[in-house]
Amino acid sequence: MASKATGRWLVLAVPYLWLLALFLVPFLIVFKISLSQDAIAQPPYLPTFDLAEGWAAFKEAFAELSFENYGYVLSWDNEFIEAYGSSLWIAGISTILLLLVGYPIAYGMARAPKSIRPTLLMLVILPFWTSFLIRVYAWIGILSPEGLLNQLLFSLGIISRDSPLQILNTDTAVYIGIVYSYLPFMILPLYAALEKMDETLLEAAADLGCPPFAAFWKITWPLSLPGVFAGCLLCFIPAVGEFVIPDLLGGSDTLMIGKVLWTEFSVNRSWTVSSAVAVLLLMVLVIPIVFYQNLQAREVERR
Amino acid sequence: MSTGVTEKTQKTIGGIRRTFAPWNDPQAVPLIRYQNVTKRFGEFVAVDNLSLDIYEREFFALLGPSGCGKTTLMRMLAGFEDPTEGQITLAGQDLVGTPPYKRQTNMMFQSYALFPHMSVWDNIAFGLKQDRMEKGAIDARVEEMLKLVKLEKFAKRKPHQLSGGQRQRVALARSLAKRPKVLLLDEPLGALDKKLREETQFELMDIQMELGMTFLIVTHDQEEAMTVADRIAVMNQGRLVQVDQPAVIYEHPNSRYVADFVGDVNILDATVETVEPGMVTLRPVAAPERRFRIAQDCAAKPGDSVAIALRPEKMRVELDPPADTNVNCVQGEIWDIGYLGDLSIYHVELPGGVRVKAAKPNLTRMVERPITWDDKVYVYFSPDAGVVLTS
Numbered sequence: 001m002a003s004k005a006t007g008r009w010l011v012l013a014v015p016y017l018w019l020l021a022l023f024l025v026p027f028l029i030v031f032k033i034s035l036s037q038d039a040i041a042q043p044p045y046l047p048t049f050d051l052a053e054g055w056a057a058f059k060e061a062f063a064e065l066s067f068e069n070y071g072y073v074l075s076w077d078n079e080f081i082e083a084y085g086s087s088l089w090i091a092g093i094s095t096i097l098l099l100l101v102g103y104p105i106a107y108g109m110a111r112a113p114k115s116i117r118p119t120l121l122m123l124v125i126l127p128f129w130t131s132f133l134i135r136v137y138a139w140i141g142i143l144s145p146e147g148l149l150n151q152l153l154f155s156l157g158i159i160s161r162d163s164p165l166q167i168l169n170t171d172t173a174v175y176i177g178i179v180y181s182y183l184p185f186m187i188l189p190l191y192a193a194l195e196k197m198d199e200t201l202l203e204a205a206a207d208l209g210c211p212p213f214a215a216f217w218k219i220t221w222p223l224s225l226p227g228v229f230a231g232c233l234l235c236f237i238p239a240v241g242e243f244v245i246p247d248l249l250g251g252s253d254t255l256m257i258g259k260v261l262w263t264e265f266s267v268n269r270s271w272t273v274s275s276a277v278a279v280l281l282l283m284v285l286v287i288p289i290v291f292y293q294n295l296q297a298r299e300v301e302r303r
Numbered sequence: 304m305s306t307g308v309t310e311k312t313q314k315t316i317g318g319i320r321r322t323f324a325p326w327n328d329p330q331a332v333p334l335i336r337y338q339n340v341t342k343r344f345g346e347f348v349a350v351d352n353l354s355l356d357i358y359e360r361e362f363f364a365l366l367g368p369s370g371c372g373k374t375t376l377m378r379m380l381a382g383f384e385d386p387t388e389g390q391i392t393l394a395g396q397d398l399v400g401t402p403p404y405k406r407q408t409n410m411m412f413q414s415y416a417l418f419p420h421m422s423v424w425d426n427i428a429f430g431l432k433q434d435r436m437e438k439g440a441i442d443a444r445v446e447e448m449l450k451l452v453k454l455e456k457f458a459k460r461k462p463h464q465l466s467g468g469q470r471q472r473v474a475l476a477r478s479l480a481k482r483p484k485v486l487l488l489d490e491p492l493g494a495l496d497k498k499l500r501e502e503t504q505f506e507l508m509d510i511q512m513e514l515g516m517t518f519l520i521v522t523h524d525q526e527e528a529m530t531v532a533d534r535i536a537v538m539n540q541g542r543l544v545q546v547d548q549p550a551v552i553y554e555h556p557n558s559r560y561v562a563d564f565v566g567d568v569n570i571l572d573a574t575v576e577t578v579e580p581g582m583v584t585l586r587p588v589a590a591p592e593r594r595f596r597i598a599q600d601c602a603a604k605p606g607d608s609v610a611i612a613l614r615p616e617k618m619r620v621e622l623d624p625p626a627d628t629n630v631n632c633v634q635g636e637i638w639d640i641g642y643l644g645d646l647s648i649y650h651v652e653l654p655g656g657v658r659v660k661a662a663k664p665n666l667t668r669m670v671e672r673p674i675t676w677d678d679k680v681y682v683y684f685s686p687d688a689g690v691v692l693t694s
Contacts, residue, residue: 203383204416206403208430208481218429222420 027282034275035065045272069276079255080277084284086255090171090246091239094178095232101179102186102231107220109187110194121191124184132181136248139177143168143249169251177245182238186231193227194220226295233292237285257281323533324548325358332395334359334517335380335485340389342375342541349375350386351541357485362511362518364528367538368564373521376538377487380519381410394484404433409483413490415474417462423449423473424458430481448476451510468499475507479514486511488520492527504530525565529553537561553614558694562612569613569659570692575603583691585611587633589657595631598686603693610692617688618661620649620674625683632683635659637676649674651682 036045047061073080109120127135142148145164153159167173197220205215243258250256257277265274325331333356342350350372357363365373378384379391382403391398398406409430417426427448431441449455452472462470471491478486491507492500508531511518522528528535529549536546537560545557556562559570573585576594583601584594595611603609619625625632638658641648646662653659661682663674674680 198414198416200412200414200416201418203403204410204412204418205429206383207381207408207410208477209404209433210429211402211404214433219418 030275031279032065033271034069034279035067036272037064037066037068038270038272043271044269069272070280072273073276073280080257080260083255083257083260084280087240087242087257088284090174090178090254090256091236091242094175094182094239095236097175097179098182098186098235099228099232102183102190103224103228105183106187106190106194106227109191110197117195124187124191127184133244136177136181136244139173139180139249140168143173143176168249169254171250171254173249173251174246174254174256177249178235178239178242181245182235185234189230189234190224190227193224193230197223229295230292233288233295237288237292240285241281323360325361326356326534331358333357334361334394335519336390336392337376338390338392340376340379340386340391342372342379342384343387348541350379352389353541353543355536355543355546357517357519359517360515362508362531362533363520364532364535365519365521365538366523366525366528366535366565368523371538372541373523373538374489377410377489377519377521380485381408381487382406407484408487409478409481409485410487410489411474411478411491413493415462415470415494417470417473417477419462422459422461423454423465426462426473427477427480430477434481444480448480451479451513452476467494468503471495471503475510479510479516482514483516485517485519488518490522491520493522493524500527501530507531529565535565537564539564555690556612556692559610559612559692562690562692567615567660567662569615569618571611571613571657571659573609573611573691575601575605575607575609575691577605578603582686585609585691587611589653589655590633591655593631593633595689596629596686597631597689597691599691601691601693603691607693612690612692613659613684613688615648615660615662616646618659618682618684620651620661620663620680620682622672622674622678622680624681630683630685631689632681635680635682637674637678637680640674640676649680651680653682 033045036047038044039046047064049058049061051058072078105124109117109124112120140147144150145166145168147168149167150159150164153165154161159165167176201219201223202212202215205219206212210218241258241261242256243262246254246256246259247262250259261274261277261281264270264277335355335357337353337355340350340353341348353372353376355376365376367373375384379386380393380398382398382401382405385399393407418429421429424445427445428441431444436444445458446455449458452475454469454472454476457465457469457473462473465473471494475491488507492503495503504527507518511531518531520528520531529552532549534546535549535552537544537552539560545552545561547555552561552565556565556568562568562570572588573595574588576584576586578584578601581598581600583597583599583603585597587593587595597611601609620637633653635651635653637649638652639650641650644665646664649661649663650658651661659682
């Protein structure tokens, strides 16, 4: 009995230890840095805690921590708030586009003959076999003024060679990049929700006098909502902090918090401000994350 | 397809429920007509050139093993499948090509197919809302349906908060709410336990009588079909084998298949000796020295090989020979005994090695000399206990 209890405790401890070591501890380090001041030193901030210097020194260092960086980030003069807003906006629009593109694909997959569903699922996951970075670079080759898209349009005579479509380095390119990269994260939860739906429910709806299109809105759509929420949050949350796509495909005026954070960190070399930006980003995202958690808990309860 | 035996003899075939019999009335117009309906799925023929008439207010059962085409036959009426050939009419209107949402039939699904995101109330109201019924009328009808299935207190619950029996009632209420011309029941009680199933069978019959609707039930459970139905169609491989009242199906099966599928039966091979009006004399293969006399008209000729179907409850097993010389008698040895409480089933091995089953009710708690293993016994049955089957 005792060994059984220990075994259960160990199994439960693994995920908690994992979260503690790889999430909570790094977060606390970042949080501490966000409360420090920039300094020309190694590491480039002050104060640093050193237990070897004793309790008094520790207390002294603690007193030096301040929320000054947060005030800086949250001031209207410094474009950070604008970057947060712009990130949320771009992530929101992208999520809606992802849903519009992903839902029909997931629906088609879930209604496809059972024998070909695994193949379709494979095809959705297939892009992951190539590095994310390379796939985003590939879009430069497609969208640039001399890129594949423009060449195709030239050869079809749709546009003239003098005025190629300016897509690269615009927000449009960022939307294309996000929709392309995050599509599997939208499709998979939608597919899971749609696939487990009992198709006799649609027969029952038809039997009770409901034509197919109305049956979609009354039966299929509400039953797929858990998948819709899961897919949207899975795409929205990382899209807010996205850095690679706006950096490679976006223009100089594409303002996203991931890019700002990166500039703050490696160009301005301000670890403290970038830490504050990161902590605030996390706090902004806590709302949808908690919402997602609640949703998951409700789903589990329903079974 | 009726054998016509009832008219000839003084006796009637037992257990007829009521005098409702529009199928015997040449004036009656059937509500549902299947005319030469064939349904193929690729190479597989699910329904094979089948014609069937079902009358208004009838409780009609389609009975058969899985894969016999009974569900396909029902789904064609609901509109989920279209026949490959033939015509289906409901109240004189050709149904082929009409989508399910425009048909005046409603179905109670085997899985119940309740909408999981809607309350009991909304499930029942769903079909009424499709008809754009007034709000007040919908409320009244839903209340009425909830009362009918005794679920008034559960109106706000979601299906996953109900027991299996309650879900079954919601499904029934939902399919009845629109007052369809025909209610289709696809194995409606399959998921319930035995006690609840039996109760529900009688409730279904009451509801059908009360609402005066036509019910078409698909089942593989012959007891269920016998209990609820006015008529039963026994199906095999996409064809109707026999369509008749439950008692006729049981007491006068028209083939080995029906005799075997409905109820417990002994089938003994025999050769016809003489055929007189109302009486056939046969030589059983299992006991060639014996002669069995079966009281029925028979189309077979002397010398034909036929089968005798004998229900176990119509055979007696005794240690002493019968006093009445008119009965058919054969000697055998007890091979096995199944004690079921209310009855005991004796498996008797006849001299030729054929085994027959005979049921004996346990009328008293104690018996002086019970029949036991390896006893030499007499198995006997009266001439009107058996049926000669020529196919």
